[in-house]
Amino acid sequence: MSLPEPDDWHEPENDWEEPVSPRWPLCCEGLYPRERWMWFEQLWSDVCALRARYRLPLRSRWWEDQVQVEALAALSAWVERYDSGEWDDPPGKLALLYDLERVAALLRDGGEPFHPDRDRLAFARYLIELGCQPPPDR
Numbered sequence: 001m002s003l004p005e006p007d008d009w010h011e012p013e014n015d016w017e018e019p020v021s022p023r024w025p026l027c028c029e030g031l032y033p034r035e036r037w038m039w040f041e042q043l044w045s046d047v048c049a050l051r052a053r054y055r056l057p058l059r060s061r062w063w064e065d066q067v068q069v070e071a072l073a074a075l076s077a078w079v080e081r082y083d084s085g086e087w088d089d090p091p092g093k094l095a096l097l098y099d100l101e102r103v104a105a106l107l108r109d110g111g112e113p114f115h116p117d118r119d120r121l122a123f124a125r126y127l128i129e130l131g132c133q134p135p136p137d138r
Contacts, residue, residue: 001093026073033133040127043069049118050123054100059110060119063126071106 026032028039040063050072051058063069076097081087127134 023077024073025079027070033131034135037127037132038131038132040123040132043073043076043122044116046080047072050075050079051114051116056107057104058098058107058114060112060114061110061122061126062114063123065109068107068109071103075100075103091123 024039024042028036031039044063047058047062050056062072082089082093082096087093124134
């Protein structure tokens with residue numbers, strides 16, 4: 001039996017690098033019109049999931065309140081880092097869960113309770129008024 005020579009050793013170059021996942025910014029400022037539409041679409045999807053998962057007291061037209069938009073974008077990014085396994089920090093996850101009450105306090109301003117099916121059209125209209133550009137297939 002012979003040992004491989006140092007020149008024969010093959011080590012994959014990129015096997016240890018973590019894949020880079022694109023991450024949206026926490027604010028849509030500076031994005032192009034179509035990117036802003038996609039940013040808000042992703043936030044809508046994330047907000048609907050967070051609402052169900054954490055029983056958040058969202059109000060209709062939350063997307064018109066910049067503080068609520070930023071709070072929901074930050075919460076969504078925070079949860080995503082734990083869900084993806086990027087962060088594995090039990091005390092940090094507990095802090096997130098405890099902070100849900102404070103986030104909920106930011107979300108209480110508004111009229112009617114948020115209903116995704118009912119509010120979807122108003123959301124799309126707001127994005128168009130904001131200058132967002134829907135993808136060509138919409």
